[in-house]
Amino acid sequence: MPDIYKAEKDKKEKDHAKEDSQYLHVAKHKNHPKSRNVLSSFCYYPRKADFSAKDPEEVVILLLRKHPITNLKWILISIVMLLAPIVLNYVPIFKIFPIPANYQEVFIIGWYVLTLAYIFENFLSWFFNVNIVTDERIFDVDFVNLIYREITDANTEQIQDVTVKVGSVIRTIFNYGDVQIQTAGEIPQIEFHAVPQPDRVARIIRELRIEEEKEKLEGKIR
């Protein structure tokens, strides 16, 4: 027989359960389908994300890169560099200062090789400068230039404060910003620059802190 009246108590229990499940959605999503797009700048439970400092039991929850729109500048410069020899063909400078055809060929090939290097370097810089959030730690991997790299990590339990900064029209339109993480470790602050969905990133980090505190109370040590 259908219920004619349901006591408010049941409704409140349902709301609490929904709230809990929202808070623990990171834990609930441990069996989440792995993100397969290797070029994505926001990978939730990425399919492949291994690094030298990772423990075997550690699970990578978030892999973040700068929002793709930050690459627009070097992409436009690359297009200009690719088109430059074609445009210069129509500029009469080589008629005023004639250079033999073989010299022109060599310089054009050299120019395109240089352009290739420029594109490759910028791609590597975007692809490998990542921020990683695991179930135990957060990492900031920076390849500053050709020969210098910096890897910073902090335990989740050392996180004291998470601040989201979204400024400017472009950042608001494309929903990306900075996430500042204050820690109690040697490095007082770790910053995720220009990451997509910064509010979601902050929420995931806060949930991981809650989980860590729960595990501490339950006496689980890894």
Next chain:
Amino acid sequence: MEANNLINLINSGFLNFLKIGALILFGIYIVFAFVILRQAKIMTDTLQLGLEFFIRFFALLHFILAIFLFVFAFVTL
């Protein structure tokens, strides 16, 4: 006639200078391409995110192109 000879002499001197300069530049570029090759290896060893094969292949291709450019310039110019 003498003026033409002088112009030709200046031109050939300038072109020789250009050739030597280009070869030196392309030689330095080979070193730069090798550094990029090493950088790609270090990056892919530090982080395995997918695309390792393509990145290393591309870096190697770029290095080979740099050597080819030097040889081509040496032969052609």
